[in-house]
Amino acid sequence: MNEIAYQTLDRERIARLARTYEPDMVRFLRDLVAIPAESGQEGPVIARIRREMEKVGFDEVRIDPMGNILGRIGSGRTIVMMDSHTDTVGVGDPREWAWDPYRGKVEDGCIYGRGSCDQRAGMASMVYAGKIVKELDLAGDCTIWMVGSVQEEDCDGLPWLYILNEDGIRPDCVVITEPTRLGIYRGHRGRLEIEVHLRGKSCHASAPERGDNPIYKMSRLVQEVEKLNERLHGDPFLGKGTIAVTQVRSVSPSLCAVPGACSAHLDRRLTTGETKESAVAEVRALAGAENAEIEILDYETPSYTGLRYPMQKYYPTWVLEESHPLAQAAIATCRALWNAEPVVDKWTFSTNGVASMGLMGVPTVGFGPGEEELAHSVAERVPIEHLVKAAMFYAAFPSVYAAAMKKVHG
Numbered sequence: 432m433n434e435i436a437y438q439t440l441d442r443e444r445i446a447r448l449a450r451t452y453e454p455d456m457v458r459f460l461r462d463l464v465a466i467p468a469e470s471g472q473e474g475p476v477i478a479r480i481r482r483e484m485e486k487v488g489f490d491e492v493r494i495d496p497m498g499n500i501l502g503r504i505g506s507g508r509t510i511v512m513m514d515s516h517t518d519t520v521g522v523g524d525p526r527e528w529a530w531d532p533y534r535g536k537v538e539d540g541c542i543y544g545r546g547s548c549d550q551r552a553g554m555a556s557m558v559y560a561g562k563i564v565k566e567l568d569l570a571g572d573c574t575i576w577m578v579g580s581v582q583e584e585d586c587d588g589l590p591w592l593y594i595l596n597e598d599g600i601r602p603d604c605v606v607i608t609e610p611t612r613l614g615i616y617r618g619h620r621g622r623l624e625i626e627v628h629l630r631g632k633s634c635h636a637s638a639p640e641r642g643d644n645p646i647y648k649m650s651r652l653v654q655e656v657e658k659l660n661e662r663l664h665g666d667p668f669l670g671k672g673t674i675a676v677t678q679v680r681s682v683s684p685s686l687c688a689v690p691g692a693c694s695a696h697l698d699r700r701l702t703t704g705e706t707k708e709s710a711v712a713e714v715r716a717l718a719g720a721e722n723a724e725i726e727i728l729d730y731e732t733p734s735y736t737g738l739r740y741p742m743q744k745y746y747p748t749w750v751l752e753e754s755h756p757l758a759q760a761a762i763a764t765c766r767a768l769w770n771a772e773p774v775v776d777k778w779t780f781s782t783n784g785v786a787s788m789g790l791m792g793v794p795t796v797g798f799g800p801g802e803e804e805l806a807h808s809v810a811e812r813v814p815i816e817h818l819v820k821a822a823m824f825y826a827a828f829p830s831v832y833a834a835a836m837k838k839v840h841g
Contacts, residue, residue: 446768449563449819453815456819457542457818460551462535463555464542467519467533468518468546471518471581477581477735480579484558489504489561491503495598496736497593497594497738498738499598502558504564504570504577505564505574505575507573507574509573509832509836510576511575511604513553514605514607516581518581518583518584520549521545529809535547540814542818549805549807552608552800553609553821554577560821561577564829569827569829575829585732588783588784588787589740591787595787608797608799609778609782610801611776611799612803614798615761615774616776617750617755617776618669618749618750618778619782620748621785622701622745623710624697624727625697625710625711626694626695626696627697627720627726629648630724633683634689635689642689644689646690646693655718656697657676659674659714660675664702669702670702672702673700674713676696676697679695682694705748711725729743753775756839757835759835760835761796761798764831767827798821800818
């Protein structure tokens with residue numbers, strides 16, 4: 432029996448259990464939304480996830496030294512890991528919100544609030560997928576790890592760099608549960624955080640001619656960055672590389688003094704064929720950047736456990752070919768569950784896939800509840816129907832993937 436037939440045979444039971452656990456998933460997700468947890472503050476939400484994993488019967492639940500939570504089901508040869516980051520961005524100006532961002536409002540078939548879509552919904556569906564796997568004995572020859580990672584919003588990829596280097600697990604594949612509208616996402620552009628520093632000469636602002644104002648020089652360089660963005664090349668799948676100035680700041684002894692230094696922060700999105708070296712070279716070649724100091728930033732902020740795991744803020748582009756067995760297994764899972772062709776696409780934003788596949792080379796694919804464009808917005812929400820369908824996918828996928836791998840390797 433091939434993998435399609437196997438999952439078709441179990442579709443009814445998987446769907447029935449997912450519907451049965453819909454109220455539990457809604458309750459669990461609302462509990463998660465009610466816990467504010469920006470990067471470095473995830474301890475309480477990790478503790479809540481642990482209680483739910485233990486309640487539904489995971490075979491093992493552990494928290495690593497960085498604070499990531501890893502829940503295991505099964506002990507087979509094929510190792511499947513799924514990821515939902517547990518931190519969120521802040522709420523910004525509370526007056527922008529039409530509801531309490533931490534209440535988990537339920538209305539019109541959706542759950543609203545900060546983190547509902549990005550990315551607690553993936554966790555709620557994963558945990559109850561684990562319960563379905565246990566009840567229907569779907570693990571087979573798989574070891575399935577459901578991961579709640581930390582610090583992704585501050586430094587995407589960092590938790591998975593730690594997991595894959597330090598936790599002693601080498602998976603055959605990783606499934607990222609960031610929002611995909613229940614489509615299959617197989618990559619996204621990379622990202623690079625660049626700082627450009629220009630020096631000047633400080634003096635009293637009453638006689639600016641005595642100094643050398645670096646803000647004026649930076650303003651001209653900013654215009655060159657804007658022009659550079661228009662020249663960057665594109666890729667048929669991932670789209671165009673981009674560069675944007677997201678912050679300009681100066682250093683001055685007072686507000687009545689010409690500053691002595693000025694810095695700009697550049698957000699560089701990298702499409703296929705672009706590297707950190709090529710991106711830095713393009714900035715260095717701009718008019719006005721001849722004497723600039725150009726720096727790729729590092730991230731060294733400790734996790735909520737106090738552990739520091741430094742990482743350069745370079746997040747490589749990654750793409751999984753649609754013909755890859757992992758992508759085909761994800762597509763086959765959707766066909767088997769819903770007898771329909773899934774949308775196959777990519778994220779606009781960046782995910783932990785920059786580490787799992789971009790840095791560490793582990794085949795990675797995405798499938799998640801929610802709509803990408805609502806992430807970080809004051810309209811953030813997730814359809815409850817997406818929770819149910821995502822739980823079905825996460826429960827069914829490991830055995831489909833294991834069957835695909837068995838076919839590939841004989």
